[in-house]
Amino acid sequence: xxxxxxxxxxxxxxxxxxxxxxxxxxxxxxxxxxxxxxxxxxxxxxxxxxxxxxxxxxxxxxxxxxxxxxxxxxxxxxxxxxxxxxxxxxxxxxxxxxxxxxxxxxxxxxxxxxxxxxxxxxxxxxxxxxxxxxxxxxxxxxxxxxxxxxxxxxxxxxxxxxxxxxxxxxxxxxxxxxxxxxxxxxxxxxxxxxxxxxxxxxxxxxxxxxxxxxxxxxxxxxxxxxxxxxxxxxxxxxxxxxxxxxxxxxxxxxxxxxxxxxxxxxxxxxxxxxxxxxxxxxxxxxxxxxxxxxxxxxxxxxxxxxxxxxxxxxxxxxxxxxxxxxxxxxxxxxxxxxxxxxxxxxxxxxxxxxxxxxxxxxxxxxxxxxxxxxxxxxxxxxxxxxxxxxxxxxxxxxxxxxxxxxxxxxxxxxxxxxxxxxxxxxxxxxxxxxxxxxxxxxxxxxxxxxxxxxxxxxxxxxxxxxxxxxxxxxxxxxxxxxxxxxxxxxxxx
Amino acid sequence: xxxxxxxxxxxxxxxxxxxxxxxxxxxxxxxxxxxxxxxxxxxxxxxxxxxxxxxxxxxxxxxxxxxxxxxxxxxxxxxxxxxxxxxxxxxxxxxxxxxxxxxxxxxxxxxxxxxxxxxxxxxxxxxxxxxxxxxxxxxxxxxxxxxxxxxxxxxxxxxxxxxxxxxxxxxxxxxxxxxxxxxxxxxxxxxxxxxxxxxxxxxxxxxxxxxxxxxxxxxxxxxxxxxxxxxxxxxxxxxxxxxxxxxxxxxxxxxxxxxxxxxxxxxxxxxxxxxxxxxxxxxxxxxxxxxxxxxxxxxxxxxxxxxxxxxxxxxxxxxxxxxxxxxxxxxxxxxxxxxxxxxxxxxxxxxxxxxxxxxxxxxxxxxxxxxxxxxxxxxxxxxxxxxxxxxxxxxxxxxxxxxxxxxxxxxxxxxxxxxxxxxxxxxxxxxxxxxxxxxxxxxxxxxxxxxxxxxxxxxxxxxxxxxxxxxxxxxxxxxxxxxxxxxxxxxxx
Numbered sequence: 013x014x015x016x017x018x019x020x021x022x023x024x025x026x027x028x029x030x031x032x033x034x035x036x037x038x039x040x041x042x043x044x045x046x047x048x049x050x051x052x053x054x055x056x057x058x059x060x061x062x063x064x065x066x067x068x069x070x071x072x073x074x075x076x077x078x079x080x081x082x083x084x085x086x087x088x089x090x091x092x093x094x095x096x097x098x099x100x101x102x103x104x105x106x107x108x109x110x111x112x113x114x115x116x117x118x119x120x121x122x123x124x125x126x127x128x129x130x131x132x133x134x135x136x137x138x139x140x141x142x143x144x145x146x147x148x149x150x151x152x153x154x155x156x157x158x159x160x161x162x163x164x165x166x167x168x169x170x171x172x173x174x175x176x177x178x179x180x181x182x183x184x185x186x187x188x189x190x191x192x193x194x195x196x197x198x199x200x201x202x203x204x205x206x207x208x209x210x211x212x213x214x215x216x217x218x219x220x221x222x223x224x225x226x227x228x229x230x231x232x233x234x235x236x237x238x239x240x241x242x243x244x245x246x247x248x249x250x251x252x253x254x255x256x257x258x259x260x261x262x263x264x265x266x267x268x269x270x271x272x273x274x275x276x277x278x279x280x281x282x283x284x285x286x287x288x289x290x291x292x293x294x295x296x297x298x299x300x301x302x303x304x305x306x307x308x309x310x311x312x313x314x315x316x317x318x319x320x321x322x323x324x325x326x327x328x329x330x331x332x333x334x335x336x337x338x339x340x341x342x343x344x345x346x347x348x349x350x351x352x353x354x355x356x357x358x359x360x361x362x363x364x365x366x367x368x369x370x371x372x373x374x375x376x377x378x379x380x381x382x383x384x385x386x387x388x389x390x391x392x393x394x395x396x397x398x399x400x401x402x403x404x405x406x407x408x409x410x411x412x413x414x415x416x417x418x419x420x421x422x423x424x425x426x427x428x429x430x431x432x433x434x435x436x437x438x439x440x441x442x443x444x445x446x447x448x449x450x451x452x453x454x455x456x457x458x459x460x461x462x463x464x465x466x467x468x469x470x471x472x473x474x475x476x477x478x479x480x481x482x483x484x485x486x487x488x489x490x491x492x493x494x495x496x497x498x499x500x501x502x503x504x505x
Numbered sequence: 506x507x508x509x510x511x512x513x514x515x516x517x518x519x520x521x522x523x524x525x526x527x528x529x530x531x532x533x534x535x536x537x538x539x540x541x542x543x544x545x546x547x548x549x550x551x552x553x554x555x556x557x558x559x560x561x562x563x564x565x566x567x568x569x570x571x572x573x574x575x576x577x578x579x580x581x582x583x584x585x586x587x588x589x590x591x592x593x594x595x596x597x598x599x600x601x602x603x604x605x606x607x608x609x610x611x612x613x614x615x616x617x618x619x620x621x622x623x624x625x626x627x628x629x630x631x632x633x634x635x636x637x638x639x640x641x642x643x644x645x646x647x648x649x650x651x652x653x654x655x656x657x658x659x660x661x662x663x664x665x666x667x668x669x670x671x672x673x674x675x676x677x678x679x680x681x682x683x684x685x686x687x688x689x690x691x692x693x694x695x696x697x698x699x700x701x702x703x704x705x706x707x708x709x710x711x712x713x714x715x716x717x718x719x720x721x722x723x724x725x726x727x728x729x730x731x732x733x734x735x736x737x738x739x740x741x742x743x744x745x746x747x748x749x750x751x752x753x754x755x756x757x758x759x760x761x762x763x764x765x766x767x768x769x770x771x772x773x774x775x776x777x778x779x780x781x782x783x784x785x786x787x788x789x790x791x792x793x794x795x796x797x798x799x800x801x802x803x804x805x806x807x808x809x810x811x812x813x814x815x816x817x818x819x820x821x822x823x824x825x826x827x828x829x830x831x832x833x834x835x836x837x838x839x840x841x842x843x844x845x846x847x848x849x850x851x852x853x854x855x856x857x858x859x860x861x862x863x864x865x866x867x868x869x870x871x872x873x874x875x876x877x878x879x880x881x882x883x884x885x886x887x888x889x890x891x892x893x894x895x896x897x898x899x900x901x902x903x904x905x906x907x908x909x910x911x912x913x914x915x916x917x918x919x920x921x922x923x924x925x926x927x928x929x930x931x932x933x934x935x936x937x938x939x940x941x942x943x944x945x946x947x948x949x950x951x952x953x954x955x956x957x958x959x960x961x962x963x964x965x966x967x968x969x970x971x972x973x974x975x976x977x978x979x980x981x982x983x984x985x986x987x988x989x990x991x992x993x994x995x996x997x998x
Contacts, residue, residue: 029673029737029770029807032837036675039845047628047847055627079625082618096593099855100585108599125575130821132572134548135540167660167825170849178700180522182529203848207671244522277522314522328623330854332660344525352532354540355696356663360853361823362592 041206045199045465046077050449054459069457073489075477076459078253078421080327080391083480088326088387090380091369094120098129098365112378120365129361135354137165137335138361141368145335148371152285153300158337164349165335165367167359169283169320172336174204176316179349180245180277181210190241192233192276194225196424196466196474198253211241216469219426222415223255227266234274246276251284251295251419254466254476256399258293258418264301271313278315283334286324289396290418299339315339321366323421325391333363333370395421398479398486405490409497421480424463427473427497433504445473451500456492534699538692538958539570543942547952562950566982568970569952571746571914573820573884576973581819581880583873584862587613591622591858605871613858622854628847630658630828631854634861638828641864645778646793651830657842658828658860660852662776662813665829667697669809672842673738673770674703683734685726685769687718689917689959689967691746704734709962712919715908716748720759727767739769744777744788744912747959747969749892751786751911757794764806771808776827779817782889783911792832808832814859816914818884826856826863888914891972891979898983902990914973917956920966920990926997938966944993949985 032040051074058072074082081087090113097103097117104114123140125131136142142165146158166172181189190211193201205212215233217223225248237243248267250259259267271278280298288295299317303310321333338346358364373388374380399417406414406425414425429444437447445462452458463474481489525533544567551565567575574580583606590596590610597607616633618624629635635653642651659665674682683704686694698705708726710716718741730736741760743752752760764771773791781788792810796803814826831839866881867873892910899907899918907918922937930940938955945951956967974982 026768028833028835029768030838031835032841034675034737035672035838035841039672039841042845042848044844044848047850077625079618081621081624084619087621087623092593096589096596099592100589103589103596106601124823125572126577128574128580128823130580130819130823131574132570132822167853168850179528179532182527200848207845207848244527275519275522326623329625330617330621330623330851332851332853340521342521342524345523345528348525348528348532351537351541352535352700355535355537355693355700357540357661357822358825360660360825360856362855363853 038207038209042203043199043206043465044203045461048461048465050446050453050459050461051076053450054453057453057457067457068455072453072457072459073481073485074459075481075489076461078323078327078478078480079329080323080421080480081329083478084482085327085391085480086387087328088384090374090384091326091328091366093380094369095362095365098362101127110379112374112380116369116372120368124361129365131361133165133358133361133364135356135358136350137163137359138364138368141165141364142335144368144372145337149297149299149337153297153303156300156303158299162338162341163335164338164353165333165359165364167334167363168322168329168332169281169318169334169336170200171332171359172316172318172334173200173279173281175349175352176279176336176338177204177208177210177245178352179345181205181208183242186240186242188241189245190237190243191245191247192230192237192243193247194249194252196254196463196468197247198249198281199465201247202467211237213237213241213243214467217252217255217257219415219469219472222418223252223257223424225259225263225267227270230267230270243274244277245279246271247279247281248298249281250298251287253281253284253420254422254424254461256415256417256420256422256424258288258290258295261296261301264296264298265305268298268302268305268309268313272309278313280315280317282317283320283323284420285319286392287395287421288419289399290416293418295419299337302339310339312340314341316341321363321370324370325388326370327391328366331363331366332360333367334359335367394483395479398483401483401486402477402479402490405487405494409494411501412494412497417479421478422476423479424466424474424476427475428501429473430501430504433500436504445475448473448500449475452493452496456496458489458492531700531702535696536692536699536958537696538954541954541958543939543946543952543954544569546943547946550946550950560950561948565946565950565952566974566978567952568974568982569954571816571820571971571973572822573816573914573973574822576971577975578820578884578973579880580821581877583867583877584819584821584859586873587862588855588858591855594620603872605867605873609862609865613861617854622858624854626658626851626854626857628849628851629843630656630852631857631861634658634857635828637861637865638830642790642792642830646790646796649793649796651792655831655834656828657831657846658826658852658857660827660856661815661822661825662774662811662827662829663693664825664852665809665811665827666693666772666774668842668845669772669829669831670697670701670703670738672838672845674701676735679733679735681734682738683730683736684738684740685723685730685736686740687742687745689747689956689961690740691742691774692958694740695960704730706730706734706736707960710745710748710750712908712962712965715911716745716750716917718752718756718760720763723760723763736767737770738772739764740772740774741791742774743791744780746774746777746913747915747917747954749908749910749913749915749917751781751783751788754789754794757789757791758798761791761795761798761802761806765802771806773808773810775810776813776816777913778812779885780888780914781912782892783909786911788912792830795832803832805833807834809834814856814863817863818881819863820884821859824856824859825853826860827852828860887976888972891976894976894979895970895972895983898980898987902987904994905990910972914971915969916972917959917967917969920968921994922966923994923997926993929997938968941966941993942968945986945989949989951982951985
């Protein structure tokens with residue numbers, strides 16, 4: 013039926029089985045700006061630099077992705093000691109390793125099949141690690157109970173987010189599941205929704221109020237969506253990616269009330285829970301607020317919360333560790349969830365081991381505690397300093413407006429682009445902020461992600477930049493962007 | 506539209522957002538026997554034993570999954586030394602580590618962002634590791650070129666298999682993509698097809714001829730399927746899972762010719778390529794045979810081949826390492842594939858590092874070579890011995906018929922079940938071989954997977970057993986199954 017015949021040199025040829033025309037159309041609709049065309053060009057420029065091509069700069073600074081180690085952040089010593097011990101248990105005899113690291117490694121190995129991290133774990137994740145996660149959540153939430161049976165370890169947070177969305181998306185036409193996501197959003201969400209063929213429902217964060225979430229806007233978006241799909245899910249990212257916003261307790265309560273009233277499944281992406289810098293800001297977990305609102309809420313609102321080893325103070329992205337906690341999930345659906353994750357066998361065990369250390373770090377009476385706290389504090393206080401620096405410097409630039417970086421690892425400043433630049437971009441077939449970011453990359457070797465990759469109100473332009481480069485380098489980056497912006501504005505005025 | 510109201514105690518309650526009735530129906534159709542109900546029961550029994558419940562046995566032997574380390578196989582020393590060095594680079598100063606391990610670790614770290622395996626890699630996988638994979642393939646295939654751009658590292662082989670299927674599946678009704686899979690099959694395939702809503706096309710392997718693949722049967726299955734779907738993909742597992750069959754070169758040539766004639770995309774699951782035991786049997790890669798058939802084939806047939814760090818002599822399942830090589834993939838589709846894998850950021854970097862060691866092990870002039878070869882040879886020769894033992898002992902049991910275990914890690918013997926047992930199973934609402942395996946588990950603590958989980962000809966019954974338990978334990982297992990089978994047959998005669 014779909015076999016294609018083309019005539020080349022008079023001979024009839026069949027085309028390929030798999031072409032752009034004959035592939036899964038949902039995959040075609042997927043977009044992922046954080047590793048999109050601008051990053052591919054950045055990699056190309058790096059190669060050109062290596063080959064000796066002359067550029068106005070000597071290195072590409074990739075501020076496009078929250079990849080702390082790539083930006084020079086050092087791993088937490090204790091975590092890596094334990095991982096080395098788990099990888100090569102002969103080191104357990106080595107007197108150079110502290111006793112607490114050995115104890116931790118032994119405990120993890122005992123929970124592994126054949127005492128090896130090379131064995132598959134159960135698909136939900138190693139039981140004693142899920143217990144540790146539950147205890148961590150209980151401590152974080154002031155004693156509100158957490159059940160290890162509700163914890164699912166995952167391959168980074170992305171894996172768990174996609175898995176829950178997969179369970180939720182169904183129906184056809186007007187019955188198709190709609191999923192509410194913030195604009196700007198982290199493009200994993202839009203990508204997963206395109207892949208699953210779900211309906212994306214945009215609610216806009218309030219840029220004029222530090223990117224805060226507004227219930228009136230949530231309701232507007234929901235009502236509009238009810239005309240053409242079946243909204244069932246509300247996704248929240250707190251602290252915000254790409255906005256850096258930290259939600260108030262009141263806002264979270266309002267969101268939970270809204271979810272209950274409107275019969276929505278809540279997905280709380282809380283991977284930046286330890287990344288809060290601004291004074292007066294504090295991380296409140298959705299779980300804690302939910303339970304403090306009383307049984308009317310805590311017994312009914314369905315929720316999944318996501319966490320990861322990739323962010324916070326450890327930044328261990330490469331290990332792909334993470335977990336989710338599900339609340340009020342239907343027991344029959346839980347069985348389906350376990351079945352679904354079984355197909356991929358298990359999350360990477362080294363990532364599970366790392367997660368165990370994150371949720372169960374050295375304690376005050378243990379030999380590694382002092383070093384651990386020193387390393388952790390250094391990372392977090394440097395991040396806080398860089399968050400302030402970023403806001404300050406950007407706000408000195410005419411045409412750049414930067415909200416406070418209250419948390420997470422990013423800033424998402426608004427940029428004013430001259431009409432001539434917008435026209436020029438259109439001429440080149442580029443969205444205006446892509447044109448802007450591409451020019452910055454070519455001229456200064458700085459790789460940002462255009463705001464259009466995250467979504468923004470029509471007619472506004474932004475970029476996302478991580479605050480991860482080392483402080484000295486970050487200052488240079490900010491200064492270069494400042495100069496570029498002035499130059500760019502002048503050129504197109 | 507789908508909001509459900511139920512009246513409890515006279516009060517109107519809304520049901521949950523996510524229930525068995527309102528969830529993704531494709532997920533409901535997913536089945537994965539290798540970790541299905543029998544394994545859940547096995548885990549339960551283990552807990553009961555721990556709690557002191559008396560059983561006719563003292564431990565559960567899990568012969569349900571190809572998990573070598575869980576069965577006591579030791580990791581390859583060199584691999585784990587390098588992984589420890591990569592995890593905790595301070596060990597590079599330690600004189601106890603051999604120089605070749607250090608060199609290897611340094612090379613991997615230099616290829617990582619910030620020289621840390623905690624950084625994200627590119628989504629396709631670290632470039633120098635993809636180069637090493639390409640060289641490995643070239644060596645394996647007698648010099649046929651392999652391009653690192655065609656290599657995609659993955660989270661185990663399962664990840665890559667699902668990714669390629671996702672690209673391929675599209676269309677509605679009679680145009681829906683059909684995917685040919687062997688029966689018996691590895692249930693990842695049926696599970697992924699259910700999840701994607703693809704049409705599963707069964708072709709039966711020939712049990713009477715060592716589970717060989719027969720082109721007449723392929724053609725029968727294809728023609729029948731063309732009545733109701735659009736067959737576009739042919740999946741092959743060689744060496745076979747669960748059959749243990751190793752395909753002849755002739756057979757592979759025939760399959761390739763068939764794929765070309767019938768315009769099918771070939772998926773070659775070759776994760777057991779180093780697990781070949783039977784005399785006269787040899788692993789032939791689909792890629793090599795394809796290229797030896799000349800440009801008419803090697804320039805046109807589209808193919809993906811999959812490999813993993815989980816099997817062979819290393820059995821490192823927990824690291825979730827793997828790769829695929831794509832051949833003749835449309836360049837536009839390749840761009841889509843890169844975009845798709847970008848959404849999940851990258852495969853676990855420790856798994857990538859491990860894969861690098863598998864494709865680039867110690868060389869004869871390096872200090873770790875002798876130990877490496879000793880360890881590798883010991884594992885493979887023990888597996889060969891266990892393969893022979895399994896076939897021999899099973900074939901002494903009246904009512905069990907076992908083909909030679911030519912390769913892979915499994916046996917899939919046919920079992921004759923008395924009619925009364927079949928009737929009893931039906932009475933209990935179980936498929937007959939599930940009833941058989943459940944009884945074996947309850948009576949002897951041996952966990953196998955019923956043949957129905959892999960598919961089998963109607964009216965025939967089988968189980969899959971791994972040959973991985975240590976030789977002494979395997980002998981006990983085989984003896985116990987023998988006794989159980991006789992007892993079971995007698996009970997229901």
